[in-house]
Amino acid sequence: MLFASYGFILFIGLLFIVYYSIPKKYQWQLLLGASYLFYYFSGPENLLYISFTTLSTYAAAVKISDMHRVQSQYLASHGDGMSREEKKAYKASVKSGQRRWLLACLILNFGVLAITKYSNFAIANINWALGALGSGTRVSFLQLALPMGISFYTFKTMSYIIDVYRGKYPAERNPFKLALFTSFFPQLVQGPISRFDNLSRTLFEQHSFDSRNVSRGLQRILWGFFKKVVLADRMLVAVNTIIRNPDTYQGAFVFIGMLFYAYQLYADFTGGIDITIGTAEVLGIKVEENFKRPYFSKSTAEYWRRWHITMGTWFKDYLFYPLSVSGPMLKFSKYSRQKLGDGLGKRLPVYVSTIIVWFTTGLWHGASWNFIVWGLLNGAVIIISMECQPLYDWFHGRFNVKDSFWFRLFQVVRTILLMSAIRMFDCYRDVPLTFRMLGTMFTRFDAGELSLEALLGLGLGLPDYAVLLLGLMALVSVSLAQRSGSVRDKLAGKPFVVRYAAYYVLIVSILVFGAYGIGYDASQFIYNQF
Amino acid sequence: MARKRILTALITIALTASSLYILERLLMPKYVSAIVEGSLVEEYYSEDKNHDVIFIGDCEVYESFSPITLWEHYGITSYIRGSAQQLIWQSYYLLEETLKYEKPEVVVFNVLAMKYDQPQKETYNRMTLDGMRMSLSKLKAIRASMMEDEKFVEYIFPLLRYHSRWSVLTAEDFRYMFRKDKLFHNGYYMRVDVRPVQTVPKGRKLADYRFGERAYYYLDRMVELCKENDIELVLIKAPSLYPYWYDEWEVQMEEYAAKHGLLYINFLELIDEVGIDFSKDTYDAGLHLNVTGAEKMSIYFGKILRDTYRLKDRRDDPELSRLWQQKAEFYYAMKESQYRELEEYGYLKSLGARPPESTAAD
Known part of the structure; x- marks a missing residue:
């Protein structure tokens, strides 16, 4: 169902009437039914995908959360008699078990996303490579329809499972509530990519007219x-x-x-x-808001803090930061500083993480080289801006134009033009x-x-x-x-x-x-x- | 306080609704010049509703019969509820609606519409359905007629369909928002111009000559409806040379009429008897008859109607006579106006409905 359709207007009109007519305690159940109905209109088979994501995430999150609980109870009752090393070893074993559940959930769900969204892109590249190598063999394309909004709801649920793993909040025990969080229909089409702790506050509440x-x-x-x-x-x-x-x-x-x-x-x-x-x-x-007047941004980095905000913060919280503090990256950082010194050597790991994040962001937007190049160019612009910072500082030290209206206008126009030019890869x-x-x-x-x-x-x-x-x-x-x-x-x-x-x-x-x-x-x- | 709020809300709703209605009237096509056929269905509601005969069907009925001639020669009152490419389900629902206003003695249906089993074109749908007053019949007609890309709600609120006309509005759209000049003569669309038949295109071979199930379904319903209301149904095929009328179609109609005990007249077989001369009696080379052709057809068919169904000559009714006298005056005035236009411009500039000058100003 398209937002810009008579059907959608009728749908929300009817939902609105029923929503405020029934006892408030049933409102969230009604929303769940409405969300699944909305999704059903986009293709009944899509319900299988979203149900799979919901159930697998629910099971893994509950398991991980239970491990947190068991660990707390165990440490509360046995902690006094344990040495620091024993506690550390115990926590590590629990963490390892949780990590297995987390990885299984991530692999399963990103796997579904990868198969439905990226398999034909991969096959096209394999076929291109086979052709380049002179092979006459070709891999057949898969006949898979992309479930509506799969990138959005997969990101929503994966942020939830990671947060539960990190102990940010306990798992939701009611599978239907998690199903509503995953499928909340206004967000299914194009986000925002809400976090469970933010959305659940109002999603399951009782609402008076x-x-x-x-x-x-x-x-x-x-x-x-x-x-x-x-x-x-x-x-x-x-x-x-x-x-x-x-x-x-x-x-x-x-x-x-x-x-x-x-x-x-x-x-x-x-x-x-x-x-x-x-x-x-x-x-x-x-x-939550997803835009904050992005075309008023004075730099690319600022633009990306104001455009599709929830996607940007998702990549920052669940890819950029974990990547930056991951073992391999810390090792690379150490190596880089030894070889290149504290300046570039310190910045290089950040740039590598930035490129990986923007590569992934591009890929998230679409299964084509266009989007990958689009993402990489965004990353490149941000890195070049960071590298040019000393030049900017010198310029602003020499010319006092930073706060002038015309210079700010120049920055805004420059950012719009740059972003618009890179965006032509969409087209x-x-x-x-x-x-x-x-x-x-x-x-x-x-x-x-x-x-x-x-x-x-x-x-x-x-x-x-x-x-x-x-x-x-x-x-x-x-x-x-x-x-x-x-x-x-x-x-x-x-x-x-x-x-x-x-x-x-x-x-x-x-x-x-x-x-x-x-x-x-x-x-x-x-x-x-x- | 509460009363004031309610009053404010009601006034706001009324203002919004009425202004949207005005907007809708402004944006809807007016069909008062060039393509006037879109006004045919609508004009019925402003007419008297006391007719012996109702014609239903496509252009072949509103161009082939002149109710004024029927009145003048036989005292038969008639109305043509025709419209461009009227599909059989539209004919059925128009008839159903008409029977809520009046009960004629005879209904005449032109069978060319049997060739269509599916909706054909949104433009023609609109020219028939937009003019209908809101009723259950209209809603059913819409449902039966919609093409795949059409939306029911856009028929209920035509503003949603015609909103994009805002950039092509003309003075005509403002002038005819709430009223229209009378354009037709009890549903007859007058044309006095002549374009003789040169050649008659042959019908191309069809894969299947059988009329569709849907067409038969509505024809059955029409027969049933007339029976229920004690009305005689006459099936006719107007004498248009094309669209081609196949022998296979003719056989099916003859069989159907025989099976249901209906009178069926194929005027294509009676061209000489009627006296139609296709070098003079058509304005578009045989597709439609002009006024002389329609008058000949009316004189011929009126006799059949009178003799077969014993329709009374009602010219001795003073009130009816006065009413039809007015109609006749309009008829002859338009005829004269069209001939004058034809002479002056070589073509029908305003179809004689209005002085040509006003069209030129549009």
């Missing part, structure tokens, strides 16, 4: 629909025209396509998250073509090509461009207003007529200017595929 929550949730949903249906889906037409015709659209058009795609992706992804958070809010559930069909097209921005750039006639040839009419321009102004205005606090809070303080006018304009804009219905292709959210 609160008109303020409901109203705020609806506002957020409307804003999300506006971004998705009016802006992103409209921009999609022009973006597709450019990227699907690389022989026709080069140079200045690649540049325009790059900016258009930056606009489209932002409106699409943040719009989807708005719908997710708004839907949860209507049901009284708090889901074109392969890596060489992407490099070639990016190259034409420098070798074949002719601003004169961007005539009105040519822009209209991208599939959008003048009224469409007007809508997109007004939409852009609305996005920027809202982002600027957000810097001094929640726009919804500000709106709530206005007279009724002003609030009503704001809602009305938003509703009418979606209904009238939305790129939906016959004549428009219903497009999935871009992040659905991840």
Whole structure:
């Protein structure tokens, strides 16, 4: 079921009525049923995958948690009579048992993700290698459908099992509650990748009808629909025209396509998250933010702290840090410092971890070399920035421009352009073509090509461009207003007529200017595929 | 305080709903120039509903019979509930709906629609269904007619379908938001222009000549509906030269009519008797009849209706006479206007429905 569909609107409408009509103690069970129903609509076979992930994670987490409990009880009753070494040996044996359960769970679930998402990518590479070696043998591709949202729910549950292993919180004893955490439907499509301790606080609570929550949730949903249906889906037409015709659209058009795609992706992804958070809010559930005005970032590193925040923190907490303090990496760090000194020798292990994390991030986004290169380029930009830090420090010591508006604007524009350029690897069909097209921005750039006639040839009419321009102004205005606090809070303080006018304009804009219905292709959210 | 809040909420809801309705009216296609056929179904509701004969079917009925001629020659009151490419399930539900307003003596159905067993095109669906008033019949007609990519809710709230017209609105859309000029003559779409038949395309071979099960299902229901309401059902095939009417189809219709005791007339076999001259009586080379052709057909068919079903001559009813006199005046005024346009421009600029100047300003 697509978010931007009549079915979804009907679904949440009915759920809302039933949710606040039944006894509160049954609300979370209803949500579980609704989530599985939602998932069922995406393909009944997908229920098997999500159920497998839930059950395997549940069993492993309970086992690990039991070991924690047994260890605590044992040490409480026998600890006084044990030497420090005995305690250490006992803890190590418990840890080893827990690690086995953890590894089994991780291997099983990442294995399912790998098989469903990456096996054909691997086979394509194997076939390419066989061809390069002159072999006529080819491996057949697997006919496996990618279960909707598998990357999101796998990451959610694996963060849960790792947290339980780390003793951050005990395992959830009710398998159905874990099933709800895994399958909570607003998050299934494109995240955010919530942590169990954060989400479970409100997910299993009893919620009374609160008109303020409901109203705020609806506002957020409307804003999300506006971004998705009016802006992103409209921009999609022009973006597709450019990227699907690389022989026709080069140079200045690649540049325009790059900016258009930056606009489209932002409106699409943040719009989807708005719908997710708004839907949860209507049901009284708090889901964390996934964006914090990313296009106002002044550097790549800052950008990644503000864009798809929950993915970034997941990789930081569950890959970057463990990798950085892992045995092999500590050994490498020691070796590196001995050979290269305290400067580069200290930074090199961090860079290696960074590259591994960004390689994995790229792979998480999609099973193709495009995404891997995209990830590696992001990592490279961050490393280059870190290496250039002394240069920046020198520059800022010499020129006092750091706090000037124009310099900050330059930084923001530079970050947008850099991120947008790297993101073109999402768009074109392969890596060489992407490099070639990016190259034409420098070798074949002719601003004169961007005539009105040519822009209209991208599939959008003048009224469409007007809508997109007004939409852009609305996005920027809202982002600027957000810097001094929640726009919804500000709106709530206005007279009724002003609030009503704001809602009305938003509703009418979606209904009238939305790129939906016959004549428009219903497009999935871009992040659905991840 | 609570009362004030409730009142505010009600006013807000009313304002929102009414403004969305206005928006919907603005954005819906008006079908008052160029493609006027989309207004056919809707116009019925503003007419009197006291007819001896109801015609249902596709363009072959609304172009082949003139109710004014039927009235003038036989005193028969009739209405054509036709629409472009009207599919048989749409004909059935339009008839079902019509019977809620009136009970005619005779229903005439043009059988060309039997060739379609599945929905064909959203555009034609819309031209038939959008004009229907909300009723159970309409809802059932929508369900039966929808193409795969169509959404039920978009028929209930047409704003959801036509929202993208905001960028192509014209003065016409504003002018005809809530009212339309009368365009038809009891469902008859007048055309006075002539485009003679040059050649008649041969029908291409079909893999299967049998009418579909779905088409028969609705024809059976139509027969049943007429029986239940004590109405005579007449099946006809209008004298259009194409779409090609195959002999195999003819046999099936003859057999069906015989089996159910219905009168079936294939006017393609009566072209000489009716007096149709395809060098003069068609405006699009044999696909549809023009006004002279429709008048000839009405004179011929009116006699059959009168003699077979003993339909009374109602011209002695003063009230009806007055009403039909007005209709006739409109009919002849439009006819004259169309001939004038034809003479002036060489083609029908406004179809005679409005002065050409107003169209030119659109």
